Amino acid sequence: MTTEPALPDAAENGSTDAAADGEQHFRAPVSFVRRGSRLQGRRQQAWDELSDRFVVDVPRDEADTSVHPEYVFDAAAEFGRTAPLVVEIGSGLGEAVAHAAEQNPDKDFLAVEVYLPGLAQTLQRIGQKGLTNIRVVQANAPEVLSTMLPAGSVDEVWVFFPDPWHKTRHHKRRLVKESFAELVARVLVPGGTWRLATDWSDYAVQMREVLDASASFENLHAGEHVGDQSPLTRVNREGLENKAPQDEVDTLGGWAPRFEGRTLTSFENKAHEAGRLIFDLAYRRI
Ligand SMILES: C[S@@+](CC[C@H](N)C(=O)[O-])C[C@H]1O[C@@H](n2cnc3c(N)ncnc32)[C@H](O)[C@@H]1O
Known part of the structure; x- marks a missing residue:
């Protein structure tokens, strides 16, 4: 995952989107490149079976990895308890966060990742290990940190x-x-x-x-x-x-x-x- 695909110029320079009224909106360059989001086989199965329970359903702003600025995550309601919260940013395939959640049942974990197949793989691990103290969110990390988390x-x-x-x-x-x-x-x-x-x-x-x-x-x-x-x-x-x-x-x-x-x-x-x-x-x- 360290390879950096060739970027189109707009992505390289930060995108400028012409809004309907002709105004230009500038977005800060993001730290990721969009990769395939198709799920197959076990990953698709894990998504179908576990996403309702473990994927945080985030209202979006513009992009599908954005977080609506008015949405605030309620960890106590989500986990049904109050416990120390650990947030992993860019959790990839979920190896580290799933292992840590298994080792630390007294803590709650939130995995933040934009790559859908990585999140599906994380769900697979959650299912295999029977974890309850972990949630995943498909979102751009700076938006999670700036408004979603209190x-x-x-x-x-x-x-x-x-x-x-x-x-x-x-x-x-x-x-x-x-x-x-x-x-x-x-x-x-x-x-x-x-x-x-x-x-x-x-x-x-x-x-x-x-x-x-x-x-x-x-x-x-x-x-x-x-x-x-x-x-x-x-x-x-x-x-x-x-x-x-x-x-x-x-x-x-x-x-x-x-x-x-x-x-x-x-x-x-x-x-x-x-x-x-x-x-x-x-x-x-x-
Ligand atoms: C090089 S990988 C490392 C994955 C994992 N931490 C590991 O050690 O295996 C970096 C990960 O960060 C994710 N990522 C990059 N920018 C992100 C962002 N702004 N928000 C959420 N995830 C991001 C990428 O999709 C990728 O899966």
Whole structure:
């Protein structure tokens, strides 16, 4: 899922839609590309059997991944109880969130994903494991964070292996940036945690820069894994990620230990097989 399909110009530059009255509406570039939404076989079956119960039925605004700004998620009503809420953004095929929900029956989980087959696969896992403490929503994450979730209602936000958008001209499409950090800060309870992971060093550095600069977060592992202990130093020295080796030492560190609550997904495994290192980050909402 790290491949970045060629984009039409409109998508690359942020879309400008001419409204009926001739006015131009500009939308911020989104962090995803539309992919096939056809369901077949077991995924279709899981969708037919489980979507009524586990998919949050969101009123839309314009796009089919949008969230109507007046809609507010009521976790207590949805889960029938009050429990710590964990939100995974870009849950992909649902490996991490379904595993975590199984391991933590005392917490509730919301998986946010735009890719319909990924959500159907997540439903399949929910059915196989007989989970009750998880819901999924097909929606653009910034809209979920800006209006759908009440402020201060989430205990943890997870962003694991977001699309890297390698090309410099695509960096504006990366999910983790200043405006997104403000939205995460909005939904987290004071003392809540934002966990991130990526297998690309320059995105890891961007994440660290964005969160260190934010007055809303403090690094739970400030100064750790620095110098020779830093995965960034290793990427530089060993010339990983197809870079030319260079003796540039990471004097800042701040990388978290691997998050134990994240099961080793096939996605993370592929990164290992390709010789890439994993960068974990964990920040506390001040
Ligand atoms: C590289 S995949 C990683 C999936 C998963 N976290 C894993 O580790 O296997 C990134 C996922 O984020 C989803 N995504 C990207 N932008 C999104 C957005 N704005 N809202 C919701 N999901 C998004 C993509 O559809 C994709 O499934």
